[in-house]
Amino acid sequence: MHSEFLMGNAAIALGAIAAGVDLVAGYPGTPSTETLENTAKYKPEGLYVEWSVNEKSAMEVAAGAAYAGARTMVTMKQVGLNVASDPLMSLEYIGVKGGMVIMVADDPGPISSQTEQDTRHFAYFSKLPCFDPTSVQEAYDMIQDAFAYSEKYGTPVFFRPTTRICHAYASINIKDVDEYKKNSPEGFIKDSKRWVIFPRLSNANHKKIEARNELLKDVFSAYPRNMILNGGSDKGAVDGEIAALGGLNAAASKKGIAAGGISFALTMEALHGRTDARVLKVATPHPFPEKLAVEFLTGLDEVLCLEELDPVIERELIYVCGKYGLDVKIRGKLTHDTANAGENSLDLIKQYVGSFLAESGSADIACEPENAPQPPTIPIRPPVLCAGCPHRASFYAVKVAMRRQKTIFCGDIGCYTLGNAMPLDMCDTCLCMGAGINIAQGVYRIEPDTKAFAFVGDSTFFASAITGIINAVYNQAEMTVCILDNSTTAMTGHQPHPGTGRTMMGEVVAKVSIEAVLRGIGLEFVETVDPLDLEKAVDTVKRAQEVPGVKAIIFKSPCVAITKPKGKAFIDPEKCIGCRKCIREIGCPGIVINDGFVCIDDSLCTGCGLCAQICPVGAIGGEVHD
Amino acid sequence: MIKNIVLCGVGGQGTVLASKLLAAAAMEKGFTVMSAETIGMAQRGGNVFSNIRISDGEAMYAPMIGTGEADLILAFEPGEAVRMLPFLKEDGFVITNTRAVKPTTATLTGSGYDAGPMLEYLQKKVADGHLMQVDGDSAAAALGNPRVLNVVLLGAAVRTGALGLTEEDILNVMGKVIKEKFLDLNRKAFTLA
Numbered sequence A: 001m002h003s004e005f006l007m008g009n010a011a012i013a014l015g016a017i018a019a020g021v022d023l024v025a026g027y028p029g030t031p032s033t034e035t036l037e038n039t040a041k042y043k044p045e046g047l048y049v050e051w052s053v054n055e056k057s058a059m060e061v062a063a064g065a066a067y068a069g070a071r072t073m074v075t076m077k078q079v080g081l082n083v084a085s086d087p088l089m090s091l092e093y094i095g096v097k098g099g100m101v102i103m104v105a106d107d108p109g110p111i112s113s114q115t116e117q118d119t120r121h122f123a124y125f126s127k128l129p130c131f132d133p134t135s136v137q138e139a140y141d142m143i144q145d146a147f148a149y150s151e152k153y154g155t156p157v158f159f160r161p162t163t164r165i166c167h168a169y170a171s172i173n174i175k176d177v178d179e180y181k182k183n184s185p186e187g188f189i190k191d192s193k194r195w196v197i198f199p200r201l202s203n204a205n206h207k208k209i210e211a212r213n214e215l216l217k218d219v220f221s222a223y224p225r226n227m228i229l230n231g232g233s234d235k236g237a238v239d240g241e242i243a244a245l246g247g248l249n250a251a252a253s254k255k256g257i258a259a260g261g262i263s264f265a266l267t268m269e270a271l272h273g274r275t276d277a278r279v280l281k282v283a284t285p286h287p288f289p290e291k292l293a294v295e296f297l298t299g300l301d302e303v304l305c306l307e308e309l310d311p312v313i314e315r316e317l318i319y320v321c322g323k324y325g326l327d328v329k330i331r332g333k334l335t336h337d338t339a340n341a342g343e344n345s346l347d348l349i350k351q352y353v354g355s356f357l358a359e360s361g362s363a364d365i366a367c368e369p370e371n372a373p374q375p376p377t378i379p380i381r382p383p384v385l386c387a388g389c390p391h392r393a394s395f396y397a398v399k400v401a402m403r404r405q406k407t408i409f410c411g412d413i414g415c416y417t418l419g420n421a422m423p424l425d426m427c428d429t430c431l432c433m434g435a436g437i438n439i440a441q442g443v444y445r446i447e448p449d450t451k452a453f454a455f456v457g458d459s460t461f462f463a464s465a466i467t468g469i470i471n472a473v474y475n476q477a478e479m480t481v482c483i484l485d486n487s488t489t490a491m492t493g494h495q496p497h498p499g500t501g502r503t504m505m506g507e508v509v510a511k512v513s514i515e516a517v518l519r520g521i522g523l524e525f526v527e528t529v530d531p532l533d534l535e536k537a538v539d540t541v542k543r544a545q546e547v548p549g550v551k552a553i554i555f556k557s558p559c560v561a562i563t564k565p566k567g568k569a570f571i572d573p574e575k576c577i578g579c580r581k582c583i584r585e586i587g588c589p590g591i592v593i594n595d596g597f598v599c600i601d602d603s604l605c606t607g608c609g610l611c612a613q614i615c616p617v618g619a620i621g622g623e624v625h626d
Numbered sequence B: 001m002i003k004n005i006v007l008c009g010v011g012g013q014g015t016v017l018a019s020k021l022l023a024a025a026a027m028e029k030g031f032t033v034m035s036a037e038t039i040g041m042a043q044r045g046g047n048v049f050s051n052i053r054i055s056d057g058e059a060m061y062a063p064m065i066g067t068g069e070a071d072l073i074l075a076f077e078p079g080e081a082v083r084m085l086p087f088l089k090e091d092g093f094v095i096t097n098t099r100a101v102k103p104t105t106a107t108l109t110g111s112g113y114d115a116g117p118m119l120e121y122l123q124k125k126v127a128d129g130h131l132m133q134v135d136g137d138s139a140a141a142a143l144g145n146p147r148v149l150n151v152v153l154l155g156a157a158v159r160t161g162a163l164g165l166t167e168e169d170i171l172n173v174m175g176k177v178i179k180e181k182f183l184d185l186n187r188k189a190f191t192l193a
C-alpha cells in the first residue's frame, strides 16, 4: 500500500489493474475518457487496451474476451451506453465467464453532454448489478469488488461514477504492484448451449437472472459499502474509511437521509458532526439492498433522498415502504423537496439538509449590508472554437459558397458543434453521434429545394457516420457531406482513431482512408481540400453543388491544439481601415480590439491566415499559413 | 483543520499544474488532499475553476467548497476572481492576476470589458491587506515564458501564509511534478516577488 494523488478516472483505472484486468476497450466521452487513457498509461505486462471504433464495438470486444475467461472493462459516457445497448441487453442473457465491468460515467448538470440520463435505470432495465462510488478512494476499492461480484455471479456489472468522482482528485491509498491480482484466463470453451442466444436459452436464463437478483438484494444488504450511519459523527472518513453504525442508536432521531454517489459525500459534509439524522449510504442502487433499507427505515418518520439525476433511491424506498407496510414519509425529487434536474452543489445539499432537519433560525443566511458595493457585470464566457481552429475555416468556406441559397447545415458531436456560435452560425441541428447525416436526408425529403449539408468529424465519421452515408447513397438523396478531418478526437482530449494510424498499444498501423471508404460506398464526388486555403475551399463547395447525388468534401487540416503554431498574424495599423470585417465574419478569439484598434492577440493567434484572406484591404500579414 | 482553496481562470490558462503542486506539497507533509476540476467543453475558452481542500486530519468527504468557505481564491483573471468571490470566507485572501481576458463575444458585440472595475470591486470587498494584485503575465513574459503564469501566482498565494504551506514545501516537490528541463524556470517564477 502507498498513497498517491490521483484523478478519479485514474483511480478507477488503477483499481481495475489491481483487480487483474486483462482487456480494456472503450470510446472517448467526457467524463469517462481518462479511465481508458490511464489503463494504457499504467499498463502492466499482458494488459490489452484499445480505443474501439464506437461503444458497441467496445462492449462486444470486452464480452468476447470475458467469454474466454479474461477480466475485462469497457468504458464510455452515459450516451455511449445508448450505442452499446444492443449487445448489452442480449449479453445479460448470456452472461460472462471472466469478470466484466461496464464503466459508464454519468454527467449530472449536464456539464458536457446532450442528456442527463441515469445509468442506474439502465442497470434496472438490463437487470445488471450496479456499483455507485461516493469518492475517489471508494472508486478505487469498489471497482475491485465489482470484478469479484461479476465473476462470482457470471454477469457483467455496471460501475457508475459521475463527473464529480471521475474528475475529482484525491490522495488515496493504493496497492503496490506486487499486491495486484494475477489472472490466467482459461480460454474460450466451445459450448453452443451456453454462448449462442436462442429463445429457449433466453427463457431459461431469464428465470435464473430474476432469482439471482432476488438473492443479490440480500447479498448487497450485507455488502459493507452499503451502510447505515449515525449522522455525520463518524470519524476516520478522511482516508475514505467510513465506519458503519454498529447497532442502531436507540435515542436516534426520527429522521433519516438516504444518499448515493457524490451526494452522499456532500451530505456528510453538510451534517458535519450532527447526529440527529440516520444516514443510509447506497452503494448498489441495483439490486437494491432491501433488508438493509428496512432496518434503516424502521422507527423513522421521514426520510429525505439526496441523489442526482433520477429519483432511483427514492422510488426504491417508496417500494420498500409499500412492500413491508412501513409508515415512513419518503421525500425527494418526487415530492419536489429537491430539484429534479441539474447537479447537487454543496450549497444545495446544505440547504436541503438544513430545511429537512428544520434548523430554522440558525441557518446563517449572510445578509449583505445595505451600502455593499454592487458587483460589476462579469462577462459570460461561452466555449468557442480555438483561435486558428481549421473548423472555423471549413464552416466559413461553406457559408461563403452557399450565400443566399436555401440551405440546412446539420451538425454533429465534437468541437465543431461550436460552429453554432455567432458569427459563424453554421450548425442548425445537432442530436447525437452521426445523426446529422440522416437528419439532413430527412429535411431534404420534405424540402427537396433545400441544399442539405452534414458536418461530421473524422472520429465521428468512423464511429457512426458511415451507415448514414450508405443510406443516403442507396436511397438517392441529394446532399453534401463535409468531413472535418483534423486527424484526432479533439473534444475529448485528442485520442487516436482508425484514421490516425496509431493505437492505444503504441503501434503504428495503416491508416483507414476516409476517402477510400467514401469511394467504396460509391460516391463519385470526393475531394480533399485544405480549409485554410479559402478560395480553393469555397470553389470546391461550389463545384460540389453542380454534381447530383451524395457528394463529400474532406476538409483536412490538423487540430491546432496539438500542432505547432505556424506563426503569428500582424495587423498593419497604417493599412487597417477599422471596418472590423475580420471580427464580424469569423469571430476568431485571436483578433481583439485594443483602445479602439483591431489587433492580434499574440498569445492566442496560431497564424492560420484565415483573417488575412478576409481583410478587404490586405492589412493582415505576418507569418501566416500560405 | 481544513484549508479550502478556489483556483479560477479561463480555459487554457493552466490552472491544473498549480493545483498539482499544492497537492504534492500538502501530501509531503502528511496532509490529505481532495480537489475537483473543470474538464470538457468549458476548456475551450469558457470559465474554469478548481476546488482544492487540504486536511490535517479533520474528516473530509467531498472535494467541493461551499459559499463563504474558501480560505483563499487564486484567480488567473480578475473577472473570474469576482465570479468566485461569494465562495470567500470573510477574512479570506484573494490573489488575482491583473490582466483581463476578453471573451470573443465581447469583441464581437463591441461591448467593453476591462480589468479596472473588477479590481476596484475586489479592493472594496476583500479585507484590508488580504488582496494581492499580481501582474502575472508581465512577470511570466519577463522570464521569457508566458506558461509559468501559474507558478508566479502560486508563489504569491503561498507567501500569504494562508495555505499552511511554506515556499520550501512547494520548492521541495517541484521536481516531482515538473519536468527536469523546466525546473529552473519554474523555481525562478515561483520565488519572483
Ligand code: SF4
Binding pocket: A387, A388, A389, A568, A569, A588, A589, A590, A591, A600, A604, A605, A606, A607, A608, A609, A610, A611, A612, A624
Ligand atoms: S491568423 Fe487570424 S484567424 Fe488565424 S488564428 Fe491568427 S488571428 Fe485567428
Ligand code: SF4
Binding pocket: A384, A385, A386, A388, A389, A390, A391, A415, A486, A490, A491, A559, A560, A561, B044
Ligand atoms: S481543440 Fe482543435 S478541433 Fe477543438 S476547437 Fe481547438 S483547434 Fe478546433
